[in-house]
Amino acid sequence: MTSDQSIWASLPVPALLVDSEDRILDVNSAAEGFFNASAKSVAGTPVWDQIAVDAPLEEAFQRARKNGTPLFVNDVDVGSGNRAPLQCALQIAPLIGYPGTMILMISPRELAGRMTQSHSVKSAAQSAIGMAEMLAHEIKNPLAGITGAAQLLSMNLGADDLELTDLIVAESRRIVKLLEQVEQFGNLSRPDMKPVNIHDVLDRARRSALLGFGAHMNIVEDYDPSLPLAFGDPDQLLQVVLNLLKNASEAAEIKGGTIRIHSYFEHSFRLRRSDGSGQSLPLQVEIIDDGPGLPEKIKADIFDPFVSGRENGTGLGLALVSKIISDHDGWISVTSVPGKTVFRLSLPRVPRDVKSESRESA
Numbered sequence: 001m002t003s004d005q006s007i008w009a010s011l012p013v014p015a016l017l018v019d020s021e022d023r024i025l026d027v028n029s030a031a032e033g034f035f036n037a038s039a040k041s042v043a044g045t046p047v048w049d050q051i052a053v054d055a056p057l058e059e060a061f062q063r064a065r066k067n068g069t070p071l072f073v074n075d076v077d078v079g080s081g082n083r084a085p086l087q088c089a090l091q092i093a094p095l096i097g098y099p100g101t102m103i104l105m106i107s108p109r110e111l112a113g114r115m116t117q118s119h120s121v122k123s124a125a126q127s128a129i130g131m132a133e134m135l136a137h138e139i140k141n142p143l144a145g146i147t148g149a150a151q152l153l154s155m156n157l158g159a160d161d162l163e164l165t166d167l168i169v170a171e172s173r174r175i176v177k178l179l180e181q182v183e184q185f186g187n188l189s190r191p192d193m194k195p196v197n198i199h200d201v202l203d204r205a206r207r208s209a210l211l212g213f214g215a216h217m218n219i220v221e222d223y224d225p226s227l228p229l230a231f232g233d234p235d236q237l238l239q240v241v242l243n244l245l246k247n248a249s250e251a252a253e254i255k256g257g258t259i260r261i262h263s264y265f266e267h268s269f270r271l272r273r274s275d276g277s278g279q280s281l282p283l284q285v286e287i288i289d290d291g292p293g294l295p296e297k298i299k300a301d302i303f304d305p306f307v308s309g310r311e312n313g314t315g316l317g318l319a320l321v322s323k324i325i326s327d328h329d330g331w332i333s334v335t336s337v338p339g340k341t342v343f344r345l346s347l348p349r350v351p352r353d354v355k356s357e358s359r360e361s362a
Contacts, residue, residue: 008026008028009028009029011028011030011105012030012270013030013105013106013107013108014027014028014030014031014033014034014035014105014106014268015027015028015030015031015103015104015105015106016028016031016047016103016104016105016106017095017101017102017103017104018047018101018102018103018104019100019101020065020099020100020101022046022047022048022058022061023044023045023046023047024042024043024044024045024046024047024050025043025101026039026043027039027042027043029268030268031106032267032268033266033267033268033269034080034106034108034268035050035080036080036264036266047104050080051078051079051080051106052078052079052080052085053073053076053077053078053090054076054077054078054085055073055076057073057076057090060073061092061102064092064093064094064102065094065100065102068094069094070091070092070093070094071090071091071092071093072089072090072091072092073089073090073092074089074090075087075089076088076089076090078090078106078108085335086108086335087108088106088107088108089106089107090104090105090106090107091104091105091107092104092105139175143172143175143176146168146172147168147169147172147173150165150168150169150172151165151169153165154166190327191232191233191236191324191327191328192233192235193231193232193233193328194231194232194233194234195229195230195231195350195354196229196230196231196232196233196234196237197229197230198227198229198230198237198263198283198285198347199223199225199227199263200234201234201237201238201241202221202223202241202261202263202285203221204238205238205241205242205245206219206221206245206261208242209242209245209246209249213245213246213249213250214245214246214248214249214259216249216252216254216255216256217248217249217252217256217257217258217259218256218257218258218259219245219258219259219260219261220258220259220260220261221261222260222261222262222263223261223262223263224263224264224265226265227263227264227265227283228265228283228349228350229349229350230283230347230348230349230350231328231347231348231349231350231351231354232328232330232347232348233328236324236327236328237324237328237347239320239321239324240321240324240325240345241261241285241287243317243318243320243321244287244321244343245259245287246317247317247318248287248289248291248341251289251291251292251341252289252290252291257289257290257291258289258290259287259288259289260286260287260288260289261285261286261287261288262284262285262286262288263283263284263285263286264284264286265282265283265284266282266284266346267282269281269282269284269346271329271330271331271346279329279348280348280349281330281331281346281347281348282346282348282349283346283347283348283349284344284345284346284347285344285345285347286342286343286344286345287342287343287345288340288341288342289340289341290339290340291339291341292338292339293336293337293338293339293340293341294334294336294341302318302334303318303319303321303322303332325345325347328347328348329348330345330346330347330348331345331346332344332345332346333346
């Protein structure tokens, strides 16, 4: 028979035991990862000092204890002193046989939502690939003819009419450029997975941004120096980070702003797929900006192709980012309110068998 302690440690969601005075008795392994703190360090502390919930929960918590009934709370933001709030569902119930003691389980909802979205993004990206192949064949050649004809016409036109032919040429070239961007989905090779120091990738992206599109921004490093090596393609990961930094820089426009690049380790973070297989993704990278935030109407679809918050945006950059992270068996999410947008990358660490192979070849 499995012991109670083994069951407690194996729970896949953060769980807390709270005594009659609302002090934490114990937390499981998933909760240690959620709080980014050990069970020993939080034991005995007031539960409402450790978690912040954007709902009046304390009175309902006391009623559930008094009446001996469970309490379910959906779609609330739950945070702690060491992490940004996540939208969660809370399940609270009395612990049978221990009067006054309550068990509180926190179920982050963003992972399930992004898992569903990840499948739709893959499907949408594949549709974009097929469409790109068709468009390249059916539209590029006629566009070249239209552009050439407009240029020939311009030789015999007056200054007033040249504006029209120039518009034809400019718009034709813009459409060709759009098609070439869409084709990137199909042309992007599978990642060349290898041990990667993620901070080297972040530093390269930061330096490149400050020399170009992000020259007007203040880009701050907030790294965990103890992070182990990631497992990925350094060039493709660089492309991802550059794209996210570019989006943040463009959102701030000419007035500038601050971008914080934050890395940390979350040992309990695990991605479980529909086929039952799982992947540990303990390496976390957040790109945080203080811009205006994402428009409400596109938040849910921001990683889909052709969805953009900018007037002249193609809506392909974040779709490509999502595809790259998906090909790495990683996960990307975003939370956004005016004044704070956080893109979070969750990546795998180097597998043990790869480490051993590296030592043997050294």
